Amino acid sequence: MKNVQQKLSTSLEENQKYFRRILRTDKNFDIISRTTMVADRKAVYYFVDGFLKESIVEKLLEFFYSVTPEDLPEDSEELSRDAMPYVEVELLEDCEQITTQILSGVMCLFIDGYSRCFAMDCRTYPMRSVEEPDKDKVLRGPRDGFVETIVSNTALIRRRIRNPKLSMEMKNVGSTSHTDVVLCYMEDRVDSGFLQQIEKRLEQIKTDALAMNQESLAECLYPHKWYNPFPKFKYTERPDTAAAEILDGKIVLLTDNSPAVMILPVSVFDIMEEADDFYFPPVTGTYLRVTRFVIALLTLLLTPTWLLFLQNPQWIPPQFAFIKISGDVYVPLFAQLLILEFAIDGLKLAAINTPGMLTTPLSVIAGLVVGEFAVQSGWFNAETMLYMAFVAIANYTQASYELGYALKFMRILLLILTAIFGLAGYAAGLVITFLSLLLNRTVSGESYLYPLIPFDGKQFCRRIFRKRIRFDINLKE
Template sequence: MTCLADNMAYFQEKLNIQKSFDIICRMTMVADHKACFYFIDGFVKDELMEKLIEFFYSITPEDLPEDSAGLSRDAMPYVEVELLDGREEIEANILSGVLCLFIDGYDKCFAIDCRTYPMRSVAEPEKDKVLRGSKDGFVETVVFNTALIRRRIRDPHLVMEMQQAGSCSKTDIVLCYMEDRVDRAFLEEIRNRIQNLQVEALTMNQESLVECLYRRKWFNPFPKVKYTERPDATAASVLEGKIAILVDNSPAAIILPVSIFDIVEEADDFYFPPITGTYLRLNRLFIAILTLLLTPGWILLMQNPEWIPPAFDFIKVEGDIHIPLLFQLLILELGIDGLKLAAINTPNMLTTPLSVIAAIVMGEFAVKSGWFNSETMLYMAFVAVANYTQASYELGYALKFMRIILLVLTAAFNLYGFAAGILLTLLAISCNRTISGKSYLYPLIPFNGKQLARRIFRKRIKSGE
C-alpha cells in the first residue's frame, strides 16, 4: 500500500476509470509527496475539492507527520476521516461516493467522507399526512433520515447501527433501536439475517429486504411490517422498543415487529385530545370492517330479499339487471384499480380533465348503457373511497382480496358462503405471524386487557409515563 504507482495501477484497472467518465482520479502534491484523489463526480462539491487541494499544497515537509495515524489526526482538514488498508474496502468506499486519498510512502488510504447527495426537500409525505403535527418526512438519503430521528430522541441509548447488503449494490441499511428497550434476541436475529443475505442487489429497496427477512410463505396478504415515511411515527415506535430499519434510496422506514393494532394506528390519533383520538381510531376500525362486509352483505340480501326489513326496501335493485350483481361488483373492483394505475401515470396537467371524463363515462353512461346498476356503483364508490382511511396500502389490499373471496363465496353458497368467508378472513388474520414469530393479534391473543384498552382507546399521557 505504500507505493502510489502500484495503487494507481490496481484501481485504474479495477474501477474501469478509462471507461467510466464519472470516476475521477486527480493527481496532487502533499508537501513533497505525490498523491492522488479518487472520487465519484457528483458526490463531491467542487468548492470542497479546491479547499482540500489548496490546503495540501500549503503543507511543508516539516509539518507532515511520518505515519498515517499522525497525518490523519494532525494534518487532515476535515471531520470524518478514516484509515483504510484493504483494497476491497477502499473500492467499496470509492463507489459509495467517499473521497479516497493515496499518498506515496504512506501505508494506508485516507477515506474522507465529504459526500453530498442529490435529494428532494424534507416535505410532508403525500400518503402519511396529518391535520396537526410536524410536516417533515423521510427522503431517499439515509443520513438525513437518521438525523430526523436523532432530532426527536436525544438519548445516548439510541443506536444507529450500519449494515450492508447486496454483493453488487452494497446497499446501506441502518438498524435504529433503543439499546435499553429493544428485544435483544430479536435484534440479534435480524442482524444475522441481514449479514447472511445472499443477494446481488436490493432492487426494490425496503420491499426486497423485507421479503428476504421474512422466510415463511407469503400466501397470507396481511402485512408483516409497517411502513412509514414520518420521522415522528418512527421515533415513537423506537421508543416503544421496536426496531426501525432505514434503507438507503428509500423514503420509508420499516417498523418491526408489529401486530395488526400497530398497523392501523396513525399519527393523527395522538395529535388530538384523547376523546378525539379515540373517535378517529374507532371510526377507522368501523370503516375497515364496513369495507370488508358491505358489498358481500348486500349480495347476500339481494339473494334473500325476504330477509330485508320493510324499512330497508330501498336497498333493493330497482332497474333491470342485465349482468349478474356479482360480476358487476368484480368488474368494478378491477376497474377501480385500473383507474388508480391510470391516475398514477397521468401527467398532472391532464389529471383534472381526464378525471371528469372518467367520472362521466364510469358513472352516468355506464348505468344508462345497462352494464351496471346504480346501486352497485354507489356501494363500490363508498368502498373505493373508504379504503383510503387506512394509511397502510398493504392492509387496504389485504381487505380487498378478502372482500373478493367473500363476494365469490357468498354468491356461490349463500349464507354458508358468507359465514365461510368471514371465518377465512379471521383465520388469515389470526394465523398470520409477525417477523419475530409472535401473535399478530397481540394484545387480543394472547389476551392482555390493559394493553388492549390502550390500543383501542386513546389514553391521556400522564407525567412519569
C-alpha cells in the same frame, strides 16, 4: 466484477494500476482521479463527480499543497490524527472496501509510501427538500418527511430523540449494490433477543442487490408465507411516527435511496394506527381510531353482505327494503361487483400515470362517463355503483397500502364464495379471513392479533382508546 481480496501497497504506482483496472476510470467519465503532490510525495485521489462538496475539497487541497516535507509524518495514522484538517477521516487498507467507499461518494486519497488510504467523507447526495409526504399527511403536527438520503433521515430521528441510548448501526446489504441499511432502536427499550435475531438475518442475507429498496429488504428478512396478504411490516415516511415507534421499543430499518422506513415487529393494530390519533385530544383521537376500525370492517363486509341479502330477499327486514335493486338486472350482480373491483384499480393506475396537469379533468371525465353512462347502458345498476364507490373511497382511510389490498383480496374471496355457495360460502369466507389473521405471525413470531389474541385487557384498551399522556412532575421547594 469479481471482487479480489487485496491489501494496499506502499507503492502508489501499483495502487493506481489496480484501481484504474477496477474502477475503469478511462471509460467512466464520472469517476475522476486527480494526481497531485503532498509535500515531496506523489499522491492521487479518487471521487465520483456529483457527490462531493466542492468547497470542502478545495480547502483540503489547499491544505495538502501547503504541507512541507518536514510536516509530513511517516505514520499514516499520525497524519490522520494530528495533521488532517477534516473531521470524517478513516484509514482503509482493504481494496474491496476502498472501492465500495469510492463508489459511495467518499473521496479517497492515496499518498506514495503509505499502505493505507485516507477516506474523507465530504460527500453530498442530490436530494429533494424535506417536505410532508403525500401519503402520510396529518391535520395537525410537523410537516417534514423522510427523503432518499439515509444520513438526512437519521438526522431527522436524532432531532427528536436526544438520548445516548438511541443506537443507529450501519449495515451493508447486496453483493453488487452494497446498499446501506441502518438499524435504529433504543438500547434500553428494545427486545434484545429480537434485536439479535434481526442483526443475524441482516448478516445472512445473500442477494445481489436491493433493487426495490425496502420491499426487497422485507422479502429477504421474511421470505415465508407469501400467500398471506396481510403485511408483516409497517411503513412510514414521517419522522415523528418513526421516533414514536422507537420510543415504544420497536426497531426501525432505514434503507438508502428510500424515503420510507420499516417498523417491526408490528401487529394489525400497530399498522392501523396513525399520527392524527395522537395530535388531537383523547376524545377526538379515540373517535378517529374507532372510525378507522369500523370503516375497515365495512370495506371488508359491505358488498359480500349486500350480495348475500339479495340472494335471499326474504331475510331483508321491511325497513331495509330500499337496499333491493330497483331497476332491471342485465348483468349478474356478482359479475358487476367483480368487474368494478378491477375497474377501480384500473382507474387508480391510470391516475398514477396521468400527468399532473391532466389528472383533474380526466378524473372528472372518467367519473361522468363511467358513472353515468355505465348505469344507463345497463352494464351496472345504480346500487352497485353506490356501494362500490363507498368501498373505493373507504379504502383510503388506511395509510397502509398493503393492509388496504389485503382487505380487498379477502373481500373478493368473500364475494366469490358467497356467489357460489350462498350463506355457507359467506361463513367460510369469514372463517378464512379470521384464520388468515390468526395464523399470521409478526416478524418476531408473536401473534398478529395481539393484544386481542392472546387477550391483554390493558393493552387492548390502549389500542382502541386514546389516553392522556402521563406526566411525572417532581416539585422541589
